[in-house]
Amino acid sequence: RSMISRNAMILNAFNEFSGRLRSKGDVWPHLYLTQRISPPDAHLGPDSPSLADMEKLEFGIRIRLQYDRRNAVSGHDSRIHAAQFVFFLTVQNLNRTSPGHGDYFWFGIMLYDDRYPVTGLKAQLDAGSPKKPATGKLIYDIGVKPFTDQVVASGEWVDVHGDLLAHVVAGLNEAWKRGYLGGSRNLSDYRLGSAVLGWEITGLNDAAMAVQNLRCQART
Numbered sequence: 001r002s003m004i005s006r007n008a009m010i011l012n013a014f015n016e017f018s019g020r021l022r023s024k025g026d027v028w029p030h031l032y033l034t035q036r037i038s039p040p041d042a043h044l045g046p047d048s049p050s051l052a053d054m055e056k057l058e059f060g061i062r063i064r065l066q067y068d069r070r071n072a073v074s075g076h077d078s079r080i081h082a083a084q085f086v087f088f089l090t091v092q093n094l095n096r097t098s099p100g101h102g103d104y105f106w107f108g109i110m111l112y113d114d115r116y117p118v119t120g121l122k123a124q125l126d127a128g129s130p131k132k133p134a135t136g137k138l139i140y141d142i143g144v145k146p147f148t149d150q151v152v153a154s155g156e157w158v159d160v161h162g163d164l165l166a167h168v169v170a171g172l173n174e175a176w177k178r179g180y181l182g183g184s185r186n187l188s189d190y191r192l193g194s195a196v197l198g199w200e201i202t203g204l205n206d207a208a209m210a211v212q213n214l215r216c217q218a219r220t
């Protein structure tokens with residue numbers, strides 16, 4: 001482990017699960033870095049821009065998979081056992097006078113998934129189970145395919161960067177199409193609520209991801 005970067009995020013799910021595969025509906029370990037963007041407790045404060053204010057939403061990150069030991073023992077099922085390194089934004093109605101105040105959806109970039117060489121678009125309900133409650137919100141995950149065809153599993157540095165604004169608006173439209181966020185269809189009501197970066201591991205993977213130069217900048 002002496003070669004692991006100091007800026008790596010490491011999660012050993014084999015230890016967390018004591019070497020036993022989880023069953024469908026069971027909880028799994030997460031390792032997250034999080035930050036609030038808009039009020040309350042916000043990074044930007046009350047002047048955080050709405051989607052209507054934005055001309056661009058420039059995103060960038062540099063990642064390198066340092067290792068992913070899958071530990072795929074007998075009974076491993078890729079439908080419920082995986083390692084994912086994610087970046088999510090909550091896109092949230094933060095207009096206090098709106099009937100939909102507080103409602104949101106998850107906008108994601110699946111930076112790495114051990115089941116796919118290059119991750120792409122997927123939209124689904126954040127569904128839970130009696131053992132693991134969930135938010136019940138839409139997850140709109142665009143993957144890295146809009147920005148790069150590099151394979152993160154190769155172990156080389158991969159740069160993911162581009163303008164997210166059109167993708168965020170597409171996610172909002174998908175949410176409305178599916179019956180979510182019915183309290184408002186006004187872009188000026190929606191802001192970036194928070195950001196999440198890190199591992200979600202439902203298999204027995206022992207994995208490390210190095211991270212550099214994370215940024216997400218709105219231009220108005």
